[in-house]
Amino acid sequence: MENYFYYDEKECQFIPVTYGPAERVIYTLSLWVLVGTVITTISLSLLSFSAGSPSEIALKAENKALYNQLHETKKSIEYLDQQMAMITSMDNDLYRTMLGIEPISDDERQAGVGGADIHARFDAYSEPSSDLLRWTASSLESMERRINIQKLSFEEIKAHYNENKELMSNIPAIRPVSGIILSGYGMRRHPVLGYKRMHEGVDFRARVGTPVYATGDGVVKSARRWRTYGLLLVIDHGHGYETRYAHLSSLADGIRPGVKVERGQIVARSGNSGVTSGPHLHYEVVKNGDPVDPLNYMFADLSPDEYLEYRRIADSNPMSMD
Ligand SMILES: [Zn+2]
Numbered sequence: 001m002e003n004y005f006y007y008d009e010k011e012c013q014f015i016p017v018t019y020g021p022a023e024r025v026i027y028t029l030s031l032w033v034l035v036g037t038v039i040t041t042i043s044l045s046l047l048s049f050s051a052g053s054p055s056e057i058a059l060k061a062e063n064k065a066l067y068n069q070l071h072e073t074k075k076s077i078e079y080l081d082q083q084m085a086m087i088t089s090m091d092n093d094l095y096r097t098m099l100g101i102e103p104i105s106d107d108e109r110q111a112g113v114g115g116a117d118i119h120a121r122f123d124a125y126s127e128p129s130s131d132l133l134r135w136t137a138s139s140l141e142s143m144e145r146r147i148n149i150q151k152l153s154f155e156e157i158k159a160h161y162n163e164n165k166e167l168m169s170n171i172p173a174i175r176p177v178s179g180i181i182l183s184g185y186g187m188r189r190h191p192v193l194g195y196k197r198m199h200e201g202v203d204f205r206a207r208v209g210t211p212v213y214a215t216g217d218g219v220v221k222s223a224r225r226w227r228t229y230g231l232l233l234v235i236d237h238g239h240g241y242e243t244r245y246a247h248l249s250s251l252a253d254g255i256r257p258g259v260k261v262e263r264g265q266i267v268a269r270s271g272n273s274g275v276t277s278g279p280h281l282h283y284e285v286v287k288n289g290d291p292v293d294p295l296n297y298m299f300a301d302l303s304p305d306e307y308l309e310y311r312r313i314a315d316s317n318p319m320s321m322d
Contacts, residue, residue: 070132077139084146086308091153094296098171099160109149110142169263170237172215173300176245176283177270179205182321184314185293190322191277200291201244201284202314203321206270208249208279214261215243215285215297223251228322229282230274233267240289246282247274280321 004017052060092103122133161168181202188199206212218237226232231248233255249271261267272279285294295307295314302310 067129067132070129070136073136074132077136077143080143081139083304083308084143084150086311087150087304088146090296090299090304090307091150091157094299095157096153099157099164099167101156101160104149104153109146111145167239169217170239171241172237172243172285172294172297174213174215174263175204175298175301176212176215176243177204177206177210177281179210179281181205181295181310181313182280183317183319184295184311185291186315188320189318191319192275192322199320199322201246201282202294204270204281204283206279206281208269208271210270210281211266212245212248212268212270212281214263214265214267215283216241216263218243218261220255220257220259220261220267222257223255226274228275230276231268231271232274235261235267240287242286244282244284244286245270246284247271247276247280249273275322277321282322 005014006017007013008015088109095101096103119134119137122130122137124130125133182205183199183203185199185202187196189196190199212233214235216235216237218235218241221234221236221242223231223233226246229244229246231246231250233245233248233251235243235245237243245268247270248268250269252266252268255261255267270279270281276282283294285292285297295310298307298310
């Protein structure tokens with residue numbers, strides 16, 4: 001603390017000013033209040049500089065919510081993209097191939113998408129946002145394009161179907177039993193032998209005695225007992241197609257080689273004969289002598305959603321019932 005003086009006229013000299021204890025406390029206190037006020041003001045202005053004013057804070061929150069929503073939208077688009085890819089492959093590999101129509105190439109399905117950057121307007125925004133906006137916009141355009149092509153393809157298939165009714169009624173196209181699928185086509189662990197081997201059909205859950213339907217029009221080729229297949233029924237559908245129904249408990253009345261059958265007709269009862277790990281129906285589709293994935297031959301019966309569900313179950317179970 002500095003020293004202050006006052007001039008005493010009587011004494012004709014400077015006398016030092018002295019503070020009493022109370023005055024000293026007030027002086028010190030007011031100094032601290034002053035310093036405190038300055039520090040608080042500086043801190044507040046620094047804080048508002050970094051966090052923003054209330055309206056800026058609200059805008060930031062809104063921005064964050066929009067960005068998060070955009071992220072969610074991206075996930076939805078990715079999911080739809082997968083579904084679309086599945087429908088596209090069903091269209092090419094199933095419907096078109098089966099009817100002998102040329103598959104549509106990926107290039108054709110994607111044509112007109114991309115090219116010149118028409119989303120340059122998003123470049124003004126910060127990078128994560130502009131990337132996301134650009135991706136979302138172009139993905140939606142691509143999706144729209146693919147859906148339109150898919151619609152045209154279905155129109156073409158419909159027209160083709162009407163011209164090929166005989167073929168269409170012969171091709172296996174429904175489920176052989178009404179139960180759910182248990183195991184799919186492909187390499188599967190055998191339930192009795194224990195090692196992996198080719199599972200040439202699909203297994204359906206079916207109690208002993210469940211009705212088994214012919215999956216297309218045709219002629220009974222054979223019906224006899226085998227050691228592994230148990231009681232096996234084979235139907236010849238012409239056009240190179242054959243279906244096999246294994247582990248049966250019995251044949252329907254009148255079912256014997258040479259007899260004509262229609263799609264949806266009860267031809268047998270499922271069972272547990274031959275080598276199995278329990279009652280089920282093992283079903284095979286053979287095309288030109290080679291087994292193919294029967295799941296691709298249920299298109300008249302399964303909705304796209306059911307197909308996807310069956311596909312998921314078929315692909316996820318590593319074990320067959322055989
Ligand atoms: Zn099987």
